[in-house]
Amino acid sequence: MPNALGSTTTRTPRTSSTAHGFAIEATDLVKTYATGRGTSPVQALAGLSLTVRQGEVFGLLGPNGAGKSTTVKILSTLARPDSGTAVVAGYDVTQHPDAVRRAIGLISQKSSSAPMMTGRESILLAARIHGMSRHEARARAAELLDRFSLADAADRLTKTYSGGMLRKLDVAVGLVARPTVLFLDEPTTGLDPEARAQMWDEIAHLATVEQLSVLLTTHYLDEADHLADRLAIVDHGRIVAEGTPDELKSELRGDSVVVEVADQAAGAVAAQRLSSLDALDDVTHEGRVIRARTRSAAGTMPVVLAALEQAGVGVASATVSRPSLDDVYLHFAGHSFEEEPRGYRTKSGVPEGADR
Amino acid sequence: MTALVSHSALLTRRSLTVLVRQPAYLLITLIQPMIWLLLFGQLFSKVVDIPGFTSDGQSFMAFLTPGVVMMTALFSAAWAGTTFIEDMSLGVMDRMLASPVRRGALVNGTVIYQGIVSVAQTAVVLVVAYAAGARFGSPGIGIVLTIAAAVLLTVVFAALSNALALLTRQQETLIGVSQLLALPLTFLSSAIMDPRLMPDWIQTVARYNPLDWAVLVSREALSATPDWGVIAWRGGALVVLAVVMSWLATKAFGTYQKSV
Numbered sequence: 001m002p003n004a005l006g007s008t009t010t011r012t013p014r015t016s017s018t019a020h021g022f023a024i025e026a027t028d029l030v031k032t033y034a035t036g037r038g039t040s041p042v043q044a045l046a047g048l049s050l051t052v053r054q055g056e057v058f059g060l061l062g063p064n065g066a067g068k069s070t071t072v073k074i075l076s077t078l079a080r081p082d083s084g085t086a087v088v089a090g091y092d093v094t095q096h097p098d099a100v101r102r103a104i105g106l107i108s109q110k111s112s113s114a115p116m117m118t119g120r121e122s123i124l125l126a127a128r129i130h131g132m133s134r135h136e137a138r139a140r141a142a143e144l145l146d147r148f149s150l151a152d153a154a155d156r157l158t159k160t161y162s163g164g165m166l167r168k169l170d171v172a173v174g175l176v177a178r179p180t181v182l183f184l185d186e187p188t189t190g191l192d193p194e195a196r197a198q199m200w201d202e203i204a205h206l207a208t209v210e211q212l213s214v215l216l217t218t219h220y221l222d223e224a225d226h227l228a229d230r231l232a233i234v235d236h237g238r239i240v241a242e243g244t245p246d247e248l249k250s251e252l253r254g255d256s257v258v259v260e261v262a263d264q265a266a267g268a269v270a271a272q273r274l275s276s277l278d279a280l281d282d283v284t285h286e287g288r289v290i291r292a293r294t295r296s297a298a299g300t301m302p303v304v305l306a307a308l309e310q311a312g313v314g315v316a317s318a319t320v321s322r323p324s325l326d327d328v329y330l331h332f333a334g335h336s337f338e339e340e341p342r343g344y345r346t347k348s349g350v351p352e353g354a355d356r
Numbered sequence: 357m358t359a360l361v362s363h364s365a366l367l368t369r370r371s372l373t374v375l376v377r378q379p380a381y382l383l384i385t386l387i388q389p390m391i392w393l394l395l396f397g398q399l400f401s402k403v404v405d406i407p408g409f410t411s412d413g414q415s416f417m418a419f420l421t422p423g424v425v426m427m428t429a430l431f432s433a434a435w436a437g438t439t440f441i442e443d444m445s446l447g448v449m450d451r452m453l454a455s456p457v458r459r460g461a462l463v464n465g466t467v468i469y470q471g472i473v474s475v476a477q478t479a480v481v482l483v484v485a486y487a488a489g490a491r492f493g494s495p496g497i498g499i500v501l502t503i504a505a506a507v508l509l510t511v512v513f514a515a516l517s518n519a520l521a522l523l524t525r526q527q528e529t530l531i532g533v534s535q536l537l538a539l540p541l542t543f544l545s546s547a548i549m550d551p552r553l554m555p556d557w558i559q560t561v562a563r564y565n566p567l568d569w570a571v572l573v574s575r576e577a578l579s580a581t582p583d584w585g586v587i588a589w590r591g592g593a594l595v596v597l598a599v600v601m602s603w604l605a606t607k608a609f610g611t612y613q614k615s616v
Contacts, residue, residue, distance in 0.1 A: 102456050110450070
């Protein structure tokens with residue numbers, strides 16, 4: 001049940017998508033992978049629909065295995081959906097994959113630089129494959145190497161590059177043919193904080209200054225919050241919420257209360273006790289952590305602490321805060337972000353569906 | 357079409373650039389043929405004296421040379437898919453497939469590259485054989501057709517290796533193929549033994565063995581009195597098989613993309 005929060009997940013005829021100003025329009029994508037050895041196939045996408053407007057950064061947020069990479073693979077013509085349609089830069093991905101390929105740049109999760117080639121050669125090869133003349137390709141490579149501060153390392157083999165440099169090179173290669181739609185599949189995974197900050201600046205620049213439409217997948221909540229104009233939360237192969245980060249956060253009434261109790265056993269007791277309080281809504285608990293929502297931040301904490309003391313539960317920490325994307329995720333996906341989706345815990349703390 | 361040609365050229369050059377930076381790879385592929393040619397060739401040098409062995413007065417090493425050339429081509433080509441497997445484990449393959457590169461060019465790039473490597477290997481084997489005393493009846497046309505046959509055999513097995521790499525995505529498969537195919541195909545051919553001295557069943561199997569076709573083309577072309585009928589038939593069969601295998605390898609991309 002996609003929750004279309006202030007967004008436009010309308011089912012328009014696919015050929016007219018450009019008229020609506022959509023860079024990407026995906027409708028009901030389904031993709032199932034055979035896993036072999038008599039095991040049941042895994043459904044990676046279970047009817048995923050999304051729209052990305054021109055010139056915006058759209059964040060696809062979810063844990064590993066939620067279906068983010070499969071979505072990118074289908075939209076970038078690497079994989080074919082079992083059913084559903086997708087239009088990227090005005091072209092249907094299954095009917096006109098070549099037209100889509102000319103209009104997109106893909107920066108995949110894994111580094112795409114051949115280790116025994118130099119940075120400059122990597123860019124030149126991509127430029128020539130896109131049909132540029134030798135002269136054009138050289139000029140474009142020099143321009144991109146300069147822009148990504150790789151000019152000094154341009155003629156070194158990429159196996160000598162740092163993780164941050166490789167990622168910059170990947171982006172440079174992805175931009176070589178001046179795409180209108182850019183796919184960034186977990187662009188900062190594995191980067192150190194400094195390289196990550198640089199990459200964030202770069203992505204923000206691409207969207208604002210260069211007017212690129214960007215589909216960004218990430219499993220970092222702060223990254224989605226920082227970069228995405230709009231975002232969708234993916235869970236079990238479908239979108240469970242969609243909107244701007246602020247819209248999603250304001251969907252949660254009131255502030256977020258997080259209480260950590262002293263030991264595991266007390267968790268259930270505390271959760272039960274807190275559920276009965278009028279001041280709290282949406283009480284959930286995982287292990288020692290109890291989460292809830294409150295409408296009156298100021299008055300709540302004393303009530304909560306008094307109730308727990310009365311129940312004889314030791315409190316390790318208790319906070320009240322504005323809702324974060326973490327809370328948004330918990331709210332819409334039904335389990336907290338850190339948990340793997342297929343082993344999520346019920347309120348009683350028992351793993352459910354762990355056998356899937 | 358022009359895109360196919362230019363993309364093939366670009367990707368061939370990419371592989372050659374990498375090879376030039378790691379010349380040791382080429383040297384390693386030449387160790388085996390030197391062992392066959394110089395050690396095996398010496399050890400069995402009296403084989404030519406067996407009644408029924410038609411050597412036209414040549415040394416066993418001269419008889420063996422076409423066999424060693426073709427074995428070398430086959431062994432190297434069986435590993436061609438390694439490039440794809442490395443590209444797949446890095447993100448290179450994904451980025452390539454999301455770009456307008458022609459699928460046929462990806463196959464052509466590795467196959468043409470292997471063909472060029474094969475020319476170099478063949479040249480080295482021929483030079484070493486000559487230096488070790490092997491002499492041929494018609495060296496001019498013989499060398500040209502030996503190289504042509506080695507390249508065609510390379511295309512056949514490089515395309516097969518590429519197709520298997522795309523379908524299984526595992527280096528282990530290529531190890532298995534080179535182990536299971538290379539030596540048996542060598543022993544089921546006239547690479548190291550005169551067909552007239554083989555058991556009947558091996559003679560029959562050899563008739564359908566592409567390695568044997570390539571060896572016969574080369575050996576006939578190098579002999580003083582080439583049998584052009586043998587050369588035409590076996591050479592033609594190699595050309596057809598090379599085209600079919602390249603087409604199959606390109607088709608394998610479709611299957612690969614369905615599984616990702």
